[in-house]
Amino acid sequence: xxxxxxxxxxxxxxxxxxxxxxxxxxxxxxxxxxxxxxxxxxxxxxxxxxxxxxxxxxxxxxxxxxxxxxxxxxxxxxxxxxxxxxxxxxxxxxxxxxxxxxxxxxxxxxx
Numbered sequence: 737x738x739x740x741x742x743x744x745x746x747x748x749x750x751x752x753x754x755x756x757x758x759x760x761x762x763x764x765x766x767x768x769x770x771x772x773x774x775x776x777x778x779x780x781x782x783x784x785x786x787x788x789x790x791x792x793x794x795x796x797x798x799x800x801x802x803x804x805x806x807x808x809x810x811x812x813x814x815x816x817x818x819x820x821x822x823x824x825x826x827x828x829x830x831x832x833x834x835x836x837x838x839x840x841x842x843x844x845x846x847x
Contacts, residue, residue: 762789767815
């Protein structure tokens with residue numbers, strides 16, 4: 737039985753996962769609904785590099801797929817969707833993923 741007075745070790749472990757700045761960018765773009773190819777274009781890297789980043793992120797966060805990754809990111813305040821779950825971490829505002837998707841659409845139209 738779980739004792740509510742004791743800290744939940746699973747929660748502590750998941751909240752202290754070390755993600756690189758690039759991995760956080762990839763999570764934001766995944767949450768915006770971008771494909772790996774779109775993420776590669778947005779970040780000016782190869783699709784294979786995006787595939788590797790996502791694989792590493794899924795391993796680090798112990799999530800099985802993109803949907804569970806986005807749920808994890810929302811739970812831990814790593815992304816903000818449509819002004820839901822918006823907060824400030826490390827004195828930097830979390831990027832609204834809908835703005836990212838809109839910006840990518842404009843970039844693709846102008847290309």
